[in-house]
Amino acid sequence: MRLAITKTLSPGARLGKNIYNERGHILLCEDLILTQKMINRLVSFNIPFVYIQDYRTDDIIPMPPVSGKLRREAINTIETTFLDMKNKINLDGSFTIEQANVKSWTS
Secondary structure, three states: OEEEEHHHOOOOOEEOOOEEOOOOOEEEOOOOEOOHHHHHHHHHOOOOEEEEOOHHHOOOOOOOOOOHHHHHHHHHHHHHHHHHHHHOOOOOOOOOOOOOOOOOOOO
């Protein structure tokens, strides 16, 4: 498996890992063979890199810097924080953060 620049992909490339949207939902599944239409959509979604299967790098298994669970929790926390900030905008257009709930991120 190797990391490839999305703009340089050719139809027929096989995905090495799932591709997720910003909410953590799967857009394209691992092992899917890409078509030109799929590649164009990935580029339009500003997805710069994807993992593809490559017989030359079959023995390399990239490890993500954070787990999928931790990533989803972080996205939810960020969304919640921004929504809270949006709802606390003062009349003068400024906002204050009164208290941030910090979770332990050990997994």
